[in-house]
Amino acid sequence: MNPLLEKFDLAPFSKIKNEHFKPAFLKAMKDARNEIDAITSNSEEPSFKNTIEALEFSGQQLDRVSSVFFNLNSAETNEEIQKIAQEISPLLAEFGNDITLNEELFKRIKSVYEKKNSQSLSIEQLTLLDKRYKSFSRNGANLSEDKKKRLREIDAAASKLKLKFGENILAETNKYQKHITKASDLDGLPDGAKEAAAQLARSKGKDSGWLLTLDYPSYIPFMKYADNRELRKELSLAFGSKSFKGDELDNQDIVLQIANLRYERANLLGYATHAHFVLEERMAQNPEKVHSFLNELLEKAKPAAEREFRQLEDFAKKLETIDRLEKWDGSYYSEKLKQKLFSLDDEQLKPYFKLENVIDGVFIVAEKLFGLQFEEVFDIDTYHKEVKTYRVYDSDRNFISIFYADFHPRAGKRGGAWMTSFKSQWKKDGENVRPHISNVCNFTPSTDTKPSLLTFNEVTTLFHEFGHGLHGMLADTTYPSLSGTAVYWDFVELPSQVMENWCYEKDALELFAKHYETGQVIPMELVEKIKESATFQEGMQTLRQLSFGLLDMSWHGADPTKITDVKAHENKAFLGTNLYPETPETCMSTAFAHIFQGGYSSGYYSYKWAEVLDADAFAYFKEKGIFNKEIATKFKEHVLSKGGTENPMVLYKRFRGAEPKVEALLERAGLI
Numbered sequence: 001m002n003p004l005l006e007k008f009d010l011a012p013f014s015k016i017k018n019e020h021f022k023p024a025f026l027k028a029m030k031d032a033r034n035e036i037d038a039i040t041s042n043s044e045e046p047s048f049k050n051t052i053e054a055l056e057f058s059g060q061q062l063d064r065v066s067s068v069f070f071n072l073n074s075a076e077t078n079e080e081i082q083k084i085a086q087e088i089s090p091l092l093a094e095f096g097n098d099i100t101l102n103e104e105l106f107k108r109i110k111s112v113y114e115k116k117n118s119q120s121l122s123i124e125q126l127t128l129l130d131k132r133y134k135s136f137s138r139n140g141a142n143l144s145e146d147k148k149k150r151l152r153e154i155d156a157a158a159s160k161l162k163l164k165f166g167e168n169i170l171a172e173t174n175k176y177q178k179h180i181t182k183a184s185d186l187d188g189l190p191d192g193a194k195e196a197a198a199q200l201a202r203s204k205g206k207d208s209g210w211l212l213t214l215d216y217p218s219y220i221p222f223m224k225y226a227d228n229r230e231l232r233k234e235l236s237l238a239f240g241s242k243s244f245k246g247d248e249l250d251n252q253d254i255v256l257q258i259a260n261l262r263y264e265r266a267n268l269l270g271y272a273t274h275a276h277f278v279l280e281e282r283m284a285q286n287p288e289k290v291h292s293f294l295n296e297l298l299e300k301a302k303p304a305a306e307r308e309f310r311q312l313e314d315f316a317k318k319l320e321t322i323d324r325l326e327k328w329d330g331s332y333y334s335e336k337l338k339q340k341l342f343s344l345d346d347e348q349l350k351p352y353f354k355l356e357n358v359i360d361g362v363f364i365v366a367e368k369l370f371g372l373q374f375e376e377v378f379d380i381d382t383y384h385k386e387v388k389t390y391r392v393y394d395s396d397r398n399f400i401s402i403f404y405a406d407f408h409p410r411a412g413k414r415g416g417a418w419m420t421s422f423k424s425q426w427k428k429d430g431e432n433v434r435p436h437i438s439n440v441c442n443f444t445p446s447t448d449t450k451p452s453l454l455t456f457n458e459v460t461t462l463f464h465e466f467g468h469g470l471h472g473m474l475a476d477t478t479y480p481s482l483s484g485t486a487v488y489w490d491f492v493e494l495p496s497q498v499m500e501n502w503c504y505e506k507d508a509l510e511l512f513a514k515h516y517e518t519g520q521v522i523p524m525e526l527v528e529k530i531k532e533s534a535t536f537q538e539g540m541q542t543l544r545q546l547s548f549g550l551l552d553m554s555w556h557g558a559d560p561t562k563i564t565d566v567k568a569h570e571n572k573a574f575l576g577t578n579l580y581p582e583t584p585e586t587c588m589s590t591a592f593a594h595i596f597q598g599g600y601s602s603g604y605y606s607y608k609w610a611e612v613l614d615a616d617a618f619a620y621f622k623e624k625g626i627f628n629k630e631i632a633t634k635f636k637e638h639v640l641s642k643g644g645t646e647n648p649m650v651l652y653k654r655f656r657g658a659e660p661k662v663e664a665l666l667e668r669a670g671l672i
C-alpha cells in the first residue's frame, strides 16, 4: 500500500518510503487531469460553481503529496529525495502549463468572468475569479495567435538572457582572486577570517599566503575589518565593476535587452509598462504609488542620512588622515564607530534567551493577543525525532491548527528559517478544515553542558517565522488558494515583521527573557542598547535601499526604448540618493541580480514597504497597549484570518482605519 495515495489528514511520515513518492505524484497528477477534463467537458453552462470552484478543489491529493515531498526536500533531504525532485519538477511544470494553456478551460473561465456581476458572488468569490482569470490573461490567453507567438518568443528570449546575466556575474566573481603574501596586508581582520583566507589559498594550490575573493564570506569581512585602505579600494572596485568591463562577461547590453523585452511584453498585454503589469497584483497597485512612496521616504529620511554620514566622516577623520570618505571606507569605519557606541555582543544576551523560554514567550504573546493555546502533543507522526508537535486551540477550546516546530540544524536541512504548511485551510460542505503549519529554523543547538541559548537575532527570527505561522494557523477563508499567506507579495511580511516588535518591549520580555541559571529578567539597559544598535545608521541604510528601489523603477516604470547608456541612466536614477563620491568604474545595474535575474523586478520597493506596514501596524498597538485585545482582535479579523480574499489595502484600512503612513517607521528608526 502506498500511504500517499490513501486519504490522509496528518502526514503519515513514518509510513512513507522514498519509493512511494513517484507513483503517488503520477497518480495524483492523473487524477487532477481527469478532474480538469470533467470541468471542460461539462455540458452545462459555465458557472462559478461548476468551473471556478470545481477547479479550486481539484488536485487536492496532488497538493498534499507535493507539500509533504517538497517540505522534506528542504528540511530532511538526501540524495535519493533530490533525485526524485529532479525527475518530478519538470512533470509538475508541464502539468502547470497544461492548465494555463488549456484553451477550453480558459473559455469557461472567461465566460464566468464576463458575467461576474450578474451572479451575486461574494467578495471572496470575486477575488478568486479575478485571480483565476488573470492567471490566464496575464499569460496571453486573450491574444491573437500571432501576438501569442510573439509573447512566447519574448518569454523564451528573456529567460535565456536572465540565465546569461547570472552566469556572467558568477564568472566574474569566480575570476577574481587576490593573492596576499604580506601578513600585514591582513591587519585588522579577525583570526577566523585570516584562517579562512589561508585555507582558501591552500585549496587553490598556493603554497603560502592568503587568498581574497569576491564571495561574500571573503569580501564582507575584508571590507569591514581590513586596515589596508588601498586593498579595500581595489576589492571594492573589483566588486562594483562586475560585468561592466566591456568584455565578453559584460552585462550592459543584456540589461537593455531585458528591460526592452519586458516593456514589449507588457505593451502586448495592454499595460503601459512592465511595472504597471507587475504592480497590478501588488498592494501598491501602480508605479505612481511606488514612486510617491519612495520619494516621500527619501525626502524624510535624507536629513538623517546626511547627518549620519557627516558623523561617520568626522569620526574617520579623527581616527586617520583621509581627505574624504569613499565607498570602500563606509563599512570599515562604521564597524569601528559601532563598537565605540555600543559594546554589545551576543554572549552577553544569550543567557537570557534559552530556546524553551523563547518558545514559551512567543506562545504567551499569542495567547495574550489572540487567545491561542499551544499544547505539546506526542502522538503526531513527524519526519524527524527533533520535530515538536502542538495542537492549537482558541479560548473556547475550538481546534485551530496543528503546529510543527523543527528548530535545529542537521545534515539534510537547508540553511535559513521559514514557515511552511503540510495542509492549508478551507471550508467545504459546511466544514472548516483546519491547517497544519510548520516552522523550520537553524538555531544554535544545546550542548552537553549548556541548553540551546539563542542570539538576539535568532530570537527575532523565531518571532518572525511564528508570525507567518499565525497567518497560516488563523486562516479562515473558503478557498485554499486564498488562505493564510497566499497574499500579494508586498503584504506577506506584515504578520511576520510585526511580531518582531514584541522582542523589543519590556512588558513582553519580562514574560520570558530570564537568565537560564539565575532566573533574573533581562536588565532594561541591555534592552535599550539592543534597540539603539538596531537602528544604527538607519538613515544611511534607508537611503541605500531607496536608491535600489528607484533604480528598479527607472528600468521598469517607464519606456526604456530610448536608453542607450546604462551607466548614464543609472546615475540619473541615483540622483539625490548619493552620499559617497561617485566611482565611474562601477555599475550597479550590470550586477543587480535581484531585478534582472531573480523575481524582484518592480518589487525592490517592497522591502521598505513591508517595514512601513509593520511599523505603522505596531504603532497602533503601542498607542493602545501592546497586549490590547481589541486591537489584536481587529488584526486577527481583518488581516490574519483573511488571507488573500480581498485587496490588502482594503483589509489593512479596515484594521487600522487609514492607509499606512511612513512616519511610524521614521519614528521607530529614530529618523524624525
Ligand SMILES: [Zn+2]
Residues within 6 Å of the ligand: 464, 468, 493, 496
Ligand atoms: Zn518573512
